[in-house]
Amino acid sequence: xxxxxxxxxxxxxxxxxxxxxxxxxxxxxxxDASRMYDLPRRGNVSFMHITDSHAQLYPIHFxxxxxxxxxxxxxxxxxxxxxxxxxxxxxxxxGTAQAHAFTSLNFIEAAKSYGKVGxxxxxxxxxxxxxxxxxxxxxxxxxxxxxxxxxxxxxxxxDMIEAxxxxxxxxxxMHFECMYGAQRIKDAEEGILxxxxxxxxxxxxTTDFGDPVFKPYVMKEMNGVPVAIIGQxxxxxxxxxxxxxxxxxxxxxxxxxxxxxxxxxxxxxxxVVVLLSHNGMDVDLKLASRVSGLDAILGGHTHDGIxxxxxxKNRGGTTLVTNAGSNGKFLGxxxxxxxxxxxxxxxxxxLPVFSNxxxxxxxxxxxxxxHRAPYADKLNEKLATTDGLLYRRGNFxxxxxxxxxxxxxxxxxxPIAFSPGFRWGTSLLPxxxxxxxxxxxxxxxxxxxxxxxxxxxxxxxxxxxxxxxNLFNPDPYYQQGGDMVRVGGxxxxxxxxxxxxxxxxxxxxxxxxxxxxxxYKVAGWAPVSEAARDKxxxxxxxxxxxxxxxxxxxxxxTPNVPKLKGVAGNPGMV
Amino acid sequence: MSNEIxxxxxxxxxxxxxxxxxxxxxxxxxxxxxxxxxxxxxxAFSSKAMDEALAGLGATTPEANAAGIQLTVPEIAENGSVxxxxxxxxxxxxxxxxxxxxxxxxxxxxxxTLPQGTEAFVTTRVKMGQTANVVAIVKADGKFYRTAKxxxxxxxxxxx
Numbered sequence: 001x002x003x004x005x006x007x008x009x010x011x012x013x014x015x016x017x018x019x020x021x022x023x024x025x026x027x028x029x030x031x032d033a034s035r036m037y038d039l040p041r042r043g044n045v046s047f048m049h050i051t052d053s054h055a056q057l058y059p060i061h062f063x064x065x066x067x068x069x070x071x072x073x074x075x076x077x078x079x080x081x082x083x084x085x086x087x088x089x090x091x092x093x094x095g096t097a098q099a100h101a102f103t104s105l106n107f108i109e110a111a112k113s114y115g116k117v118g119x120x121x122x123x124x125x126x127x128x129x130x131x132x133x134x135x136x137x138x139x140x141x142x143x144x145x146x147x148x149x150x151x152x153x154x155x156x157x158x159d160m161i162e163a164x165x166x167x168x169x170x171x172x173x174m175h176f177e178c179m180y181g182a183q184r185i186k187d188a189e190e191g192i193l194x195x196x197x198x199x200x201x202x203x204x205x206t207t208d209f210g211d212p213v214f215k216p217y218v219m220k221e222m223n224g225v226p227v228a229i230i231g232q233x234x235x236x237x238x239x240x241x242x243x244x245x246x247x248x249x250x251x252x253x254x255x256x257x258x259x260x261x262x263x264x265x266x267x268x269x270x271x272v273v274v275l276l277s278h279n280g281m282d283v284d285l286k287l288a289s290r291v292s293g294l295d296a297i298l299g300g301h302t303h304d305g306i307x308x309x310x311x312x313k314n315r316g317g318t319t320l321v322t323n324a325g326s327n328g329k330f331l332g333x334x335x336x337x338x339x340x341x342x343x344x345x346x347x348x349x350x351l352p353v354f355s356n357x358x359x360x361x362x363x364x365x366x367x368x369x370x371h372r373a374p375y376a377d378k379l380n381e382k383l384a385t386t387d388g389l390l391y392r393r394g395n396f397x398x399x400x401x402x403x404x405x406x407x408x409x410x411x412x413x414x415p416i417a418f419s420p421g422f423r424w425g426t427s428l429l430p431x432x433x434x435x436x437x438x439x440x441x442x443x444x445x446x447x448x449x450x451x452x453x454x455x456x457x458x459x460x461x462x463x464x465x466x467x468x469x470n471l472f473n474p475d476p477y478y479q480q481g482g483d484m485v486r487v488g489g490x491x492x493x494x495x496x497x498x499x500x501x502x503x504x505x506x507x508x509x510x511x512x513x514x515x516x517x518x519x520y521k522v523a524g525w526a527p528v529s530e531a532a533r534d535k536x537x538x539x540x541x542x543x544x545x546x547x548x549x550x551x552x553x554x555x556x557x558t559p560n561v562p563k564l565k566g567v568a569g570n571p572g573m574v
Numbered sequence: 575m576s577n578e579i580x581x582x583x584x585x586x587x588x589x590x591x592x593x594x595x596x597x598x599x600x601x602x603x604x605x606x607x608x609x610x611x612x613x614x615x616x617x618a619f620s621s622k623a624m625d626e627a628l629a630g631l632g633a634t635t636p637e638a639n640a641a642g643i644q645l646t647v648p649e650i651a652e653n654g655s656v657x658x659x660x661x662x663x664x665x666x667x668x669x670x671x672x673x674x675x676x677x678x679x680x681x682x683x684x685x686x687t688l689p690q691g692t693e694a695f696v697t698t699r700v701k702m703g704q705t706a707n708v709v710a711i712v713k714a715d716g717k718f719y720r721t722a723k724x725x726x727x728x729x730x731x732x733x734x
Contacts, residue, residue, distance in 0.1 A: 238652045252648045466729045477649040478726050
């Protein structure tokens with residue numbers, strides 16, 4: 001959308017006149033728009049935090065989940081709140097720009113009214129504005145920044161690396177960055193990033209002697225206050241993703257090592273210690289209760305846009321835990337006031353990046369155009385249009401997943417299909433063109449092979465149980481941070497609070513119960529094994545693109561979601 | 575920590591290979607092949623059940639002691655074939671450290687006899703076919719102590 005700010009505000013005035021409900025206090029009059037980003041400095045130590053942008057350089061729509069169930073002690077607790085329950089918990093008024101940024105409520109209408117979110121050119125303007133009011137502020141990138149678009153994939157993450165340098169990222173940690181191969185990130189660290197951006201991860205070691213692969217932390221002085229930023233890479237990088245990209249590296253949560261690292265930086269005089277984490281919010285909340293000496297965990301991975309930090313008590317005091325959403329939608333700003341070596345107060349704000357309210361930064365725009373040029377024709381190809389809303393995020397199938405599953409089943413002639421429960425993947429409004437870029441925004445990984453496998457009913461159940469336990473294990477340390485595997489063709493019942501082995505029930509194909517010993521053809525993609533890589537199936541985006549070119553118009557129907565048991569009234573569900 | 579020192583240590587160890595590593599450990603008294611051979615506990619190592627394995631070690635009713643034994647294992651195994659397990663103990667006069675996996679076909683995975691005055695610290699890798707409890711048994715001053723942690727073995731994929 002090429003609307004400028006003045007045009008946008010005019011449209012907003014029309015929308016209001018037309019009966020679109022906007023709360024008077026938060027309504028988008030010009031003064032309110034500027035007020036959203038008017039954030040007075042509240043201390044002498046400030047961190048800006050971005051995470052999980054998944055290479056979305058351009059403004060997009062991103063629908064937050066309508067279902068994000070918490071189990072066990074996390075039931076009804078942030079981040080497992082959606083819709084009005086989330087608004088209520090954080091005191092956000094319904095029908096406002098903030099409500100649109102943080103929830104899926106009234107998504108289509110609100111997205112049309114408030115416009116797209118994110119975009120590095122708009123983010124750059126906001127970062128410059130915050131930096132100007134906070135001398136010495138550091139910009140931290142929590143990872144999953146170099147992956148998620150066709151352009152990033154084809155340039156080996158080069159577009160994102162240069163965009164992050166342009167944005168002024170000071171410190172980063174990682175997840176999908178490692179899936180370009182170990183050499184890529186090490187080369188970047190020792191080459192283009194050297195002296196400009198620190199890559200930190202205390203929990204990545206060599207598999208042979210346990211030697212550190214990256215700097216565990218970096219210490220900086222901010223306005224005379226020594227601060228330490230410790231890095232925590234995604235602990236399950238070699239389990240949730242192919243091991244072969246990083247065969248010589250070992251990850252893990254590594255609580256004891258983290259405590260030792262905190263103790264070390266405190267001994268060296270750090271007065272503010274933060275963990276830049278790609279654990280996922282549930283893991284961070286548990287970790288915060290078990291280690292002491294962290295002032296904050298600035299978290300990512302689970303893509304939870306959480307408006308306020310969650311304070312967690314531990315034997316050393318209190319640690320603030322944040323999660324800064326995804327897809328370039330948000331910029332987290334954390335101010336600490338440090339006096340005589342002690343933190344006396346903090347203020348945190350997770351600012352939504354509304355592209356229509358922030359001018360595009362010219363030099364970032366130029367950089368983006370330069371990187372897009374070689375791929376523009378390919379990315380711009382219009383494959384089909386959609387008659388309904390396409391989105392992915394949520395515990396179970398989104399409508400965009402359904403498109404991928406339908407394509408897999410048809411193209412592979414299989415009655416059942418699986419698609420990974422990734423939490424990235426942008427949204428498209430009804431009537432939109434679906435371009436190759438949009439398909440790649442759902443699929444751009446370095447192991448995109450489509451597969452066709454013969455599986456018994458028992459094996460299918462095992463896969464669903466295994467992934468279900470990665471999502472619904474009541475102990476966060478056993479959660480891997482993705483959503484449930486998306487399932488096509490097969491209907492089932494899911495009981496999230498049941499034990500592993502008992503969550504998946506009543507699996508049916510065309511109304512018939514699945515036979516444990518019978519063999520079924522199952523289509524899928526994103527296999528993690530070397531054998532699947534060597535077999536080399538067609539990249540998923542080519543398969544989906546072919547399907548869309550044939551379909552021409554995607555008719556969106558209700559996605560194939562399981563029947564849920566035992567979660568009635570859970571506020572993690574709209 | 576100096577990277578250069580790490581790198582040179584790596585080169586030395588790589589050049590000398592596995593024999594060198596064993597020799598090095600032997601040299602500091604952590605591992606003496608003669609000890610292991612002399613005390614091979616056939617009954618314990620061929621046990622199919624936890625009770626049987628504990629009886630084979632002479633540790634029928636070990637006392638739970640999570641504070642005195644530090645057991646470090648991954649929450650989720652990166653590779654079930656080589657799960658790193660580290661056991662250390664702050665108890666006085668540790669004589670023996672054993673590692674058991676309750677769901678393995680042979681429950682007792684390793685047992686280390688520590689000569690007097692040795693730091694109570696062992697690290698090794700065990701094979702696990704499925705999610706199971708890893709149990710550490712420490713014998714100190716003639717008494718047996720126990721702690722355990724669950725390690726999940728998962729099919730993988732679908733994260734992020």
